[in-house]
Amino acid sequence: MHVFGLTGGIASGKSTVAAVFRAEGVPVVDADELAREVVEPGQPALEAIVAAFGPEVLQADGTLDRKRVAAIVFADDEARARLNGIIHPAIAAASAARFARLAGEGHPLVCYDAALIVERGIVDAFRPLVVVAADPALQRARLVARDGASEAEAAARVAAQAPVEAKIAAADVVIHNDADLATLQTRAREALAEVRRRVAS
Numbered sequence: 642m643h644v645f646g647l648t649g650g651i652a653s654g655k656s657t658v659a660a661v662f663r664a665e666g667v668p669v670v671d672a673d674e675l676a677r678e679v680v681e682p683g684q685p686a687l688e689a690i691v692a693a694f695g696p697e698v699l700q701a702d703g704t705l706d707r708k709r710v711a712a713i714v715f716a717d718d719e720a721r722a723r724l725n726g727i728i729h730p731a732i733a734a735a736s737a738a739r740f741a742r743l744a745g746e747g748h749p750l751v752c753y754d755a756a757l758i759v760e761r762g763i764v765d766a767f768r769p770l771v772v773v774a775a776d777p778a779l780q781r782a783r784l785v786a787r788d789g790a791s792e793a794e795a796a797a798r799v800a801a802q803a804p805v806e807a808k809i810a811a812a813d814v815v816i817h818n819d820a821d822l823a824t825l826q827t828r829a830r831e832a833l834a835e836v837r838r839r840v841a842s
Contacts (some may be wrong), residue, residue, distance in 0.1 A: 652780045
């Protein structure tokens, strides 16, 4: 089984591309989904987060208060590093288990969809890497429309990730999301065909 990567900035259209890959028969392991699973009540990562940041990061029902955690770590590099030190190994273990299961099911090709493949320096583990690239102004506008973020919040969230140029520089295949939905879906299918060609050669 071959695992390739899919990444892109926030609100770049990455989820749409992942949906196309799924429709084309490629299983997608979503790092965001795993990030939610590893902090569910009873999971060791949640216990470690509470130990690191205090019980106030829990909601009344015992689940993680994501907004509270985000507020703590957003402006504090040391706190963010501490959180990442808990979450990233847990996601890595969960993704390894998911890959093993898919391999056992006989899938020849699997996509790992993760926002921070470039930032975390794990690009070479997921070649060929597909990057969905959108203009930062478009990303900011989508965040305002999609999440109800303010202009300042949208700008901060885009700025917190690696610039799109860095992701493109690391990419093997680039999908430019600068047109309509149908165009993006067509480009996603073309990108997948290129991934299959590279994996087969």
